[in-house]
Amino acid sequence: MFIINCPYCGERDQTEFSCGGEAHIERPKQPTELSDDQWAEYLFMRKNIKGVQFERWNHAHGCRKWFNMVRDTSNDKIQAVYKMGEKPPVK
Amino acid sequence: MKNKYSIFSLIKNALSGHENWQRAWRDPEPKKEYDAIIIGGGGHGLATSYYLAKKHKLTNIAVVEKGWIGGGNTGRNTTIIRSNYLWDASAGLYDHALKIWEGLSQELNYNVMFSKRGVMNLAHNLQDVRDLKRRTHANRLNGIDAVWLNTEEVKKFCPIINTSPDIRYPVLGGTLQKRAGTARHDAVAWGYARGADAMGVDIIQNCEVNGIRRNGDQVEGIETTKGFIKSKKIGVVAAGHSSVLANMAGIRLPLESKPLQALVSEPVKPIIDTVVMSNAVHAYVSQSDKGELVIGAGTDSYVSYTQKGSHNIVEETLRAILELYPIFSRMKMLRQWGGIVDICPDASPIISKTQIKGLYFNCGWGTGGFKATPGSGDLFAHTIANDEPHKLNAAFNLNRFVSGDLVDEHGAAAVAH
Numbered sequence: 001m002f003i004i005n006c007p008y009c010g011e012r013d014q015t016e017f018s019c020g021g022e023a024h025i026e027r028p029k030q031p032t033e034l035s036d037d038q039w040a041e042y043l044f045m046r047k048n049i050k051g052v053q054f055e056r057w058n059h060a061h062g063c064r065k066w067f068n069m070v071r072d073t074s075n076d077k078i079q080a081v082y083k084m085g086e087k088p089p090v091k
Numbered sequence: 092m093k094n095k096y097s098i099f100s101l102i103k104n105a106l107s108g109h110e111n112w113q114r115a116w117r118d119p120e121p122k123k124e125y126d127a128i129i130i131g132g133g134g135h136g137l138a139t140s141y142y143l144a145k146k147h148k149l150t151n152i153a154v155v156e157k158g159w160i161g162g163g164n165t166g167r168n169t170t171i172i173r174s175n176y177l178w179d180a181s182a183g184l185y186d187h188a189l190k191i192w193e194g195l196s197q198e199l200n201y202n203v204m205f206s207k208r209g210v211m212n213l214a215h216n217l218q219d220v221r222d223l224k225r226r227t228h229a230n231r232l233n234g235i236d237a238v239w240l241n242t243e244e245v246k247k248f249c250p251i252i253n254t255s256p257d258i259r260y261p262v263l264g265g266t267l268q269k270r271a272g273t274a275r276h277d278a279v280a281w282g283y284a285r286g287a288d289a290m291g292v293d294i295i296q297n298c299e300v301n302g303i304r305r306n307g308d309q310v311e312g313i314e315t316t317k318g319f320i321k322s323k324k325i326g327v328v329a330a331g332h333s334s335v336l337a338n339m340a341g342i343r344l345p346l347e348s349k350p351l352q353a354l355v356s357e358p359v360k361p362i363i364d365t366v367v368m369s370n371a372v373h374a375y376v377s378q379s380d381k382g383e384l385v386i387g388a389g390t391d392s393y394v395s396y397t398q399k400g401s402h403n404i405v406e407e408t409l410r411a412i413l414e415l416y417p418i419f420s421r422m423k424m425l426r427q428w429g430g431i432v433d434i435c436p437d438a439s440p441i442i443s444k445t446q447i448k449g450l451y452f453n454c455g456w457g458t459g460g461f462k463a464t465p466g467s468g469d470l471f472a473h474t475i476a477n478d479e480p481h482k483l484n485a486a487f488n489l490n491r492f493v494s495g496d497l498v499d500e501h502g503a504a505a506v507a508h
Contacts, residue, residue, distance in 0.1 A: 001401035015403050019393035021347070040493040044345035044436050048334035050396045073348075074396050 002076050007083050008063045020056035022046050023068045024088065050074050054088055096200050115281060116288035121295050124321040125153045127475060128313060129328060130300050130336060132156025133165040134276070135453060135460065136328035137283035137294070138468020139475070144290035146469070147476035152292050154284075155315060157299035161280030164330045167430035168461040169353050169387040171366055171377065173210040173271035175237055177226050180486035180498050181439060182233040187483050188466025189270060195465055201282030203274045204380065208365045210271035211240070211248060213415075215260040215371040223266045230268075240265050249367055251418050258414055260372050273366060273377055279464055303340040303450070310340070310449040326451045326475050331396065331431025333454035340450055345436055345492050349390040350429035351458050352400035352408075356422045358382030372411035383425065386412060390432065390458060400429035432457050437491075439498035442471050442484040451475050452489065 002014050028034050028042055047053070053073050058066050070080040070089065080089045094100070094113050104112055127143060129136045132154045143149040154160075172192055174185035196202050214220045223239070230237035245265045246254045254262045284294055295317065302314035303325065312321040327336045331348040358381050368375035375387045388408035391401050405427060413420055435441065435455035440463070442453045453471040456463065470484040480488060491497055 001403065014401070021394075036493045036495075040345075041343070044492040045343040046334070046345065046347055047338070047343065048346050048348055048394060048433075049338070050332065050335050050348075053394065055393070073394050076395055076397055076399075 002078065004057065004069070004078065005081050006059045006062060006065075007067050007081055008065050009059060012059070012062060016059060016061040018058050018060040020058055020066065022048075023054040023056045052079065056084075115285040116294055119293045119295065121153060121155070121293065121298065121315070121317050121320050124312075125151055125293070126322065127152040127324040127326065128320060128322040129154045129326045130313065131163075131328035131330065132160040132280075132284070132294060132296065133163050133328065133330060134161065134279045134283065134464040135330075135456075135467045135471070136326075137161075137280055137287060138464055139326060139328060139453065139471045140292045140294075140468075141283045141287040141290075142469045142472035143476060144287055144292050147472060149476060150291040153295055153320070154287070154292060155295045155298045155300060155313070155320070157297070159296050160284050160294060161277045164430040164432065164460065165280045165464075166277055167353065167428060168276055169375070169377070169385050170273045170276045170379075170461060171210060171271075171368075171375070171387075172205070172274055172462040173268050173366075174235055174462070175210070175212070175226065175230050175266065175268045175271065176500060177229050178498055178500060179233060181500055182230065182235055183483050184440075184466060184470070184487065185463055186233070186235050187469070188463045191465035191469065192274065193270075195279075195282070199282035199286050201278060201285060203278045203282055205272065205274040207270055207272040208377070209248075209267055209269045210366040210368065211245065211265050211267045213245065213252075213265040213367065213369040213371075214263045215369065216263065219371055220263050223264070227266050236268055236270050238267050238269075240267055249363065249365055251363060251416055252367065253415055253417055260369075260411070260414070262415075271366070273379075275380075276461060283468070300336065300339070303336065305340060305447055305450075308447055310447055322449075324449045324451070324475055326453065326471060328453045328471065330454065330456065330460065331433050333433045333452060337452070340445075340447060342445060342447065342450075344441070344452065344454065344489075346433040346455055347394050348396060348431050348433050349393070350395050350397060350400035351390045351432045352388040352404055352427060352429045354386050354388065354405060354424050354427040355379070356384040356386070356419075356424050359384070359422070362418070367415075369411065369415065372415070374408050374411035374415060376412060376416070384419065384422065386424075390434070396431050398429045398431060400427075432460075434458070437497040437499045438501040440467070440487055441489055442467065442474060442480065442487045443489040444474065444478065444480070445489060
């Protein structure tokens with residue numbers, strides 16, 4: 001449980017947000033050309049890092065906008081928040 | 092077994108003031124090389140080593156544990172054991188475990204306090220009723236005991252439940268598995284550790300794995316805080332930290348690790364003599380032999396390794412508990428904790444070989460691994476010893492995420508995962 005600084009609304013309680021999982025997983029540009037292994041990689045395989053991880057979050061009970069977050073999963077500390085489409089801050 | 096526990100050993104040691112009990116397992120330094128290494132000294136890992144030694148005669152093996160045995164999720168779960176899963180593959184897997192539970196105390200010469208107090212699952216809406224009736228039929232077709240109870244029968248079986256029709260989520264009925272129940276969780280880890288140690292298995296505690304060394308596609312050993320240990324077979328049973336170990340070996344798993352919470356109340360006199368679970372409102376409760384109510388809450392919705400969990404999750408569970416059991420309204424909660432569970436996209440476990448030769452994973456048990464401990468150990472030992480899965484865990488391979496042949500127990504399991 002923590003406070004999230006929504007890039008559109010400012011600081012709000014985490015319970016207002018929902019987590020969309022690992023960020024920067026690009027949707028395949030040509031889905032018809034993917035092998036089963038590549039589909040499995042895209043759909044299911046995750047880094048699930050203990051440490052600094054890039055994630056997508058949605059302010060579900062607020063502005064309902066999606067954004068990205070850099071968070072340390074070993075202590076839940078948020079290191080950065082940035083908008084969709086922006087380049088992730090270099091760690 | 093060298094020091095068999097019995098009524099006579101109890102009397103003998105009582106007469107000498109209980110000062111001469113021998114330690115239940117050794118505390119060895121790691122050897123340079125083993126025939127197989129199990130990473131993770133929880134119930135599943137220790138059970139795996141026990142069956143590797145007992146059934147497959149592999150005794151030159153070690154279990155390495157970064158903390159102390161049974162100090163992870165084995166000691167953090169709510170100790171519920173049941174096998175009323177919907178799909179055939181899951182029913183086979185969990186009932187295999189339940190059958191081993193039934194004779195486990197005798198086999199290990201260690202009282203795991205398996206208590207067949209029954210597990211009841213409540214239905215709160217029409218869809219619940221349909222789903223649970225369907226599951227009852229599926230269970231019976233698979234030879235697993237299950238009965239449907241109407242509201243009056245639920246009330247009769249557990250009188251403290253509020254079955255009034257005007258509550259927010261009224262009780263419309265439920266299922267009951269009478270062979271299901273609870274067991275003492277640390278006794279399971281200790282019993283398996285003692286049994287494995289007696290057959291020569293080295294249990295190495297306070298030994299954290301920092302790397303998995305491989306030569307091409309063959310595994311070679313592990314880097315640990317106690318040095319490099321060589322082995323051509325490595326079985327990883329690390330629950331919430333499975334992905335961390337997979338990353339060391341350079342592979343990815345379809346897992347997300349999240350905190351799952353549980354809490355216990357102050358101890359009271361016997362008030363609930365069964366386990367009651369409710370999927371729709373996510374509340375489940377039983378009473379420990381010490382008298383504490385043991386309550387299971389849900390998982391957080393984001394990846395975290397903090398072993399804490401959010402306050403709002405506990406609040407939601409307690410709200411549901413209070414509506415279903417108004418008698419608990421003035422009880423105080425004593426302790427709350429979290430364990431990191433590794434959740435698969437289909438809420439079913441992985442007991443499988445990997446693309447790396449000699450590297451095996453037993454993971455993805457998510458929120459419901461404790462009940463499977465003996466079966467999981469048995470089947471994982473079979474998979475490691477033969478380099479082939481047993482027919483009961485063949486469906487739980489890693490390749491199902493490529494083939495699409497998932498074992499989807501998400502909505503189908505008896506409680507929300």
